[in-house]
Amino acid sequence: MFDNFLNLYHGFGIAADPFNILLMVIGILLGVIIGVLPGLGGANGVAILLPLTFSMSPTSAIILLSCIYWGALFGGAITSVLFNIPGEPWSVATTFDGHPMARSGRAGEALTAAFTSSFVGAFFAIIMITLIAPLVAQFALQFGPAEKFAVYFLAFASFVGMSKEPPAKTVVSMMIGFALACVGLDMVTGQLRLTFGFTELLNGFDFLIAVIGLFGIGEILLTMEEGLEFRGKAAKIDPKVVWKTWKTLPRFWVTSLRSCIIGCWMGITPAGATPASFMSYGIAKRVSKNGKNFGNGEIEGVVAPETAAHAAGTSALLPMLALGVPGSPTAAVLLGGLLIWGLQPGPMLFVEQSEFVWGLIASMYLGNVVGLALVLTTVPLFAAILRIPFSIIAPVILVICAIGAYTVNNNVFDVLMMMVFGVLGYLLKKTNYPLAPLVLAIVLGPSAEEAFRQSLLTSGGSVTIFWSNPLVSTIMGLGLLAGLWPLVSLLLAKLRTTPQPA
Amino acid sequence: MKHLQAFGLGAVTALGMTAMSMLPAAAAWQPTRPVEFIVPAGTGGGADQMARTLQGIIAKHDLMPTQLVVINKSGGAGGEGFLDVKSSKGNPHKIVITLSNLFTTPLATGIPFNWKDLTPVAMLALDEFVLWVNAQEPYKTVQEYVDAIKAKPDGTFKMGGTGSKQEDQIITVAFQKAVGKKLTYIPYKGGGEVAVQLVGGHINSSVNNPIEAVSQWRGDKLRPLCVFDEKQLPYTDKILGDQSWSSIPTCKSAGVDVEYLMLRGIFMPPGVSDEQVAYFVDVFKKVRETPEWKQLMKDGAFNQSFMAGDEFKAWIEQAEANHKDLMQEAGFIAGN
Amino acid sequence: MEQAHQGAGGGGPKQRAVELGTALLTLLFGFIVVYGSLRVGAGWDGGPQAGFFPFYVGLIIIGCSVLNLVSAYREDPVALFAEYSQLGQVLKVLVPSCIYVALVPALGIYVPSILLIFVFMVWLGKYGIPLSLAVAFGVPIFFYITLERWFLIPLPKGPVEALLGL
CATH class of the missing domain: 1.10.287 (Helix Hairpins)
Structure with a gap:
């Protein structure tokens, strides 16, 4: 443990080099831009800039690229809050309360809360990496297909059963998501399914296309119904909004802590930032005393998913370094980078390249501080975007959506699909079908099915594998508990109100 | 933003100076627009890594007058990328890197394309496959592992691999045939994941490419048993103790007669001129001379065969026939 | 509602x-x-x-x-989904958007984007021609520079771009 601190101290010496600090600032700014442009996610951004780093030292290169990653994590929240368009999968849950806040003129607050929570989540994860990196790497090794499925099951269970909409509509919505997620190549059998011979459908329905359409385009159509004049309340540009919001945030320390833990766990296992954000939002909604108001612009509903997403996004780098298995698509690209710079990620990296590893960890501390400072200064600026009249911003958003949809897979057909999803989003929203379960199913469906079927292959078709060891049983148990929670709490409430027999 | 560009340019010019001697002699045809480099696989995989390394090397040494832009089109086991190239008839500003899915995808899924729809440019390298087990297992040689498999009923041992009905599973089926016992094949998304599942003891063995598992070997978590090639690997740098790539025996020598190599080659759309093909062959010949490329070859223990023209075409034809036989035998050919 | x-x-x-x-x-x-x-x-x-x-x-x-x-x-047979005037508003966005999306495969993304922003601002926003033209050209040019030049992400292009040699 003491060695770790000594190493970290040396690491700071490396990371605090002026050239590296400059790279951090550049990286964060680029990352924010990448995060804001929908479709151009962190993974793409890092992949595109990777070749530029070949001429740098590996430490500088990874500082630049990981800062792009932090920046993209920060930036993803911006479009979610302002336009209801999540720039990244893990920002979807941020739209649930972030966008309603923006519509009621509290965009500045929502952005401040989002950025600050991101920072808290990331910082928690970095501290964890510093202290218990080797232990954590061991924990990640325990996760085979069955354990992974249990985690996805838990993520679903903690999120469903909480919508106000009629159950049959919620189920239809979620099942449509699952069905869309099945389209394309079946990973386990290598067969094409539900493509009906259309080569356009080979790629299936990417989650981002669905989200850009359902949320982004759908939102514009809904807004139009109210007429062109209507456009939320324009946010007042108030530089003090940051301080004011900060004063309210410590109240949510329990939510933050819980979200940090969920995030770190999901990042390491590696399930990733997206289930972490959904799970954290779902649990916060159930546990919080403001839970009923979630979805109408509750600040806690921004804190929970953002904290978890960043804790997950940051801790996802650990299994990549220590095991060579990427916890997120962006980590996968960074992994490619390590190989190209001649570094072999894996168990020996911490021993053989300790200067590189601790330089990187130190840069995570510095990079996140620099990042928070940078993005907070942009809050009033971004909040001001909502003051642009709707008849200018609407076509621009449409163009951005189209570009975003195209860049996901470089496919023009996706732009058409986005429009179909937009109309569908409008229709479903107006007829009280919840959209969140649909999106959750598209995101997690493929991974969950894959893990389930890998587990069954392993066990030769027996479902007892999901109860075969203490770890998987515990997670499945938690999942069942979370799924049945609405029933349990109903029973508890009944018990309390029933007069005790004398 | 400007900083970065200036910075990038600076780096390129600085290194460009040293690379001056390698500048292309004025070729008859040169690209006039950015060249799209299609990767028929997802970001982060082996083909993607190689494509992005190529992009970096070409930019760093100024080997092309315009930029090379990497685009991933991974839908339908890469079918999406190949269809895109197939439909770009006569477009010289597009190249595609292939892996074995050039042969396996149309056979397994029925997606309508064939390598004959594309114009072969060059073979860059061949990727090796190695049989790995967890280092804590008692098996020190293939023979011991095979004996253990034979001693148990069918399907007891689990083999992990990348994708379904693709190279890893083809090798597994060939391996089963050589051993005479069935293994349970479990498909995963990426090679890195397979290696970690093997370290975690969730599967018994894998057929990872060298680069996917070398770090786990160095950390004494995995043990290579044999290489699926006709001769031992040439790389003698020490990796763990006094072991190197060259000390791994061939599977054939150990009585498991399975050989498989994966093509890392470059193709262009149909209908491009010989001149245009020659240009890219020339570019990739220059790439092969760069120190970065040599390093990549060494790190990944690649088989450095280079082919172009008729020799390459003949090789592909042979490889396609092999894949067809192997997949036919394994029952992997799409029914419709 | x-x-x-x-x-x-x-x-x-x-x-x-x-x-x-x-x-x-x-x-x-x-x-x-x-x-x-x-x-x-x-x-x-x-x-x-x-x-x-x-x-x-x-x-x-x-x-x-x-x-x-x-x-x-079983639902209330009288309740309205939306008024025709409201639907009209929605169609005003929906129809141009659909035309826009339909044009992208043929013309690339830049030309339809210019048309969409321009038509939208002049027709629905009642803005003057100069401002509308400025925004209509400014936004696609911004994306051209950031995406294609800096990030090297090619967007769909059509005959007009080919003519200009972009």
Whole structure:
């Protein structure tokens, strides 16, 4: 443990080099831009800039690229809050309360809360990496297909059963998501399914296309119904909004802590930032005393998913370094980078390249501080975007959506699909079908099915594998508990109100 | 933003100076627009890594007058990328890197394309496959592992691999045939994941490419048993103790007669001129001379065969026939 | 919300009719999914086949769609989905957007974007031509520079770009 601190101290010496600090600032700014442009996610951004780093030292290169990653994590929240368009999968849950806040003129607050929570989540994860990196790497090794499925099951269970909409509509919505997620190549059998011979459908329905359409385009159509004049309340540009919001945030320390833990766990296992954000939002909604108001612009509903997403996004780098298995698509690209710079990620990296590893960890501390400072200064600026009249911003958003949809897979057909999803989003929203379960199913469906079927292959078709060891049983148990929670709490409430027999 | 560009340019010019001697002699045809480099696989995989390394090397040494832009089109086991190239008839500003899915995808899924729809440019390298087990297992040689498999009923041992009905599973089926016992094949998304599942003891063995598992070997978590090639690997740098790539025996020598190599080659759309093909062959010949490329070859223990023209075409034809036989035998050919 | 508009003048499609339509749509979708799953095999062959999960997912969609149909049928037959004037507003965005999206495959993304922003600002926003032109050209040019030049991400291009040699 003491060695770790000594190493970290040396690491700071490396990371605090002026050239590296400059790279951090550049990286964060680029990352924010990448995060804001929908479709151009962190993974793409890092992949595109990777070749530029070949001429740098590996430490500088990874500082630049990981800062792009932090920046993209920060930036993803911006479009979610302002336009209801999540720039990244893990920002979807941020739209649930972030966008309603923006519509009621509290965009500045929502952005401040989002950025600050991101920072808290990331910082928690970095501290964890510093202290218990080797232990954590061991924990990640325990996760085979069955354990992974249990985690996805838990993520679903903690999120469903909480919508106000009629159950049959919620189920239809979620099942449509699952069905869309099945389209394309079946990973386990290598067969094409539900493509009906259309080569356009080979790629299936990417989650981002669905989200850009359902949320982004759908939102514009809904807004139009109210007429062109209507456009939320324009946010007042108030530089003090940051301080004011900060004063309210410590109240949510329990939510933050819980979200940090969920995030770190999901990042390491590696399930990733997206289930972490959904799970954290779902649990916060159930546990919080403001839970009923979630979805109408509750600040806690921004804190929970953002904290978890960043804790997950940051801790996802650990299994990549220590095991060579990427916890997120962006980590996968960074992994490619390590190989190209001649570094072999894996168990020996911490021993053989300790200067590189601790330089990187130190840069995570510095990079996140620099990042928070940078993005907070942009809050009033971004909040001001909502003051642009709707008849200018609407076509621009449409163009951005189209570009975003195209860049996901470089496919023009996706732009058409986005429009179909937009109309569908409008229709479903107006007829009280919840959209969140649909999106959750598209995101997690493929991974969950894959893990389930890998587990069954392993066990030769027996479902007892999901109860075969203490770890998987515990997670499945938690999942069942979370799924049945609405029933349990109903029973508890009944018990309390029933007069005790004398 | 400007900083970065200036910075990038600076780096390129600085290194460009040293690379001056390698500048292309004025070729008859040169690209006039950015060249799209299609990767028929997802970001982060082996083909993607190689494509992005190529992009970096070409930019760093100024080997092309315009930029090379990497685009991933991974839908339908890469079918999406190949269809895109197939439909770009006569477009010289597009190249595609292939892996074995050039042969396996149309056979397994029925997606309508064939390598004959594309114009072969060059073979860059061949990727090796190695049989790995967890280092804590008692098996020190293939023979011991095979004996253990034979001693148990069918399907007891689990083999992990990348994708379904693709190279890893083809090798597994060939391996089963050589051993005479069935293994349970479990498909995963990426090679890195397979290696970690093997370290975690969730599967018994894998057929990872060298680069996917070398770090786990160095950390004494995995043990290579044999290489699926006709001769031992040439790389003698020490990796763990006094072991190197060259000390791994061939599977054939150990009585498991399975050989498989994966093509890392470059193709262009149909209908491009010989001149245009020659240009890219020339570019990739220059790439092969760069120190970065040599390093990549060494790190990944690649088989450095280079082919172009008729020799390459003949090789592909042979490889396609092999894949067809192997997949036919394994029952992997799409029914419709 | 729909009830609030009721009687505020102007008719519109009924909420019930739209609900029924949506339920029929999901029902149809369910059947397509079931059919598609059966085509690739929905059984259990030493483990689930490719169509196993989508098959049951499709069945659930069909079942729940029928439930939704029934409950939609029982809904208030008077409540409005939206007024025609409101739908008109929606169509004003929807129609240009659909034309825009339809033009992208043929013309690339830049030319339709310029047209969309320009038409939208002049027709719906009642802005002057100079400002509209500035925004209409400014936004695509911004994206051209950031995406294509800096990030090297090619966007779809059409004959006009080819003519300009971009």
